[in-house]
Amino acid sequence: MRKALVIVSVLSLFAFALQFVLAAVGGFTRPASDDAYALHSVNGMAVIPILTVLTALFAALAKAPGKLIGLALLPFGLVVLQPLIAMLADASTDASGVSTPLGLTIGGLHALNGIVAVHVMVGVSRAARKLADPVPGGEARLVVREGEPV
Template sequence: MRRAFLIVTGVLLGVFALQFVFAAVGAFTRPGGDGAYALHSITGMAVIPALCLLTILCAVLARAPGRVVGLTVLPLGLVILQALIATLANAFTDASGASTTVSLIVGGLHAVNGIIVVHVVVGVMREARKLTAAVLEPA
């Protein structure tokens, strides 16, 4: 199960990398419409949360230490925060839906939080590797 924890964490990290690509696709799509960020939205609202839950389950089943399980839960919380930040950024647009200074600042926090969550997942990956290596080493 520890190997599964490592593999699922690697998949989660890979999907986060794709998420940045999908955000860039949305940003550079011309003309940009509601569908420009469809891949980014679907991945962020469905795929990543499901993978976060699967990663948590694998950590628990791998009997990871409580600190590691807690670290594994953190990305899910940060993903929920991502959705809240995006909603808040949209709430600060003007009546016509155009960006305001406040909406752009809050939207920038969405990107910063995305970077933070990737760093946390890298930490989870490091812990999953240690856990897997501990099983493979002779006693």
């Protein structure tokens, strides 16, 4: 189960990295349209949530510490927040539908929230690898923070 946790956490991390690429594809597609973000939406609203839930599930099945299970679930919550941030940004346009400074600032939070989710997944992936890597003597060891064995 621990190797499965490592695999699914790495796949989750890859899906998050791909999400930034797909956002750039949408941003650089000409002519600009909402369809340009279709792959970004599918990855962010289907693939990433499934992988983050699987990561938490495998962490629980691998008998990982509760902290790791909670950290594995955190990106799911951050992903749920993403469309809400995007809707708030879109709703913050002026009467003619033009972006406002407030809307652009809120839109920037969408990217920042994504960066936080990636950072959390990096930590989850590292912790999963440490959990799966047995130390001499046959016991597995997890270091949540440097110098803090769990």
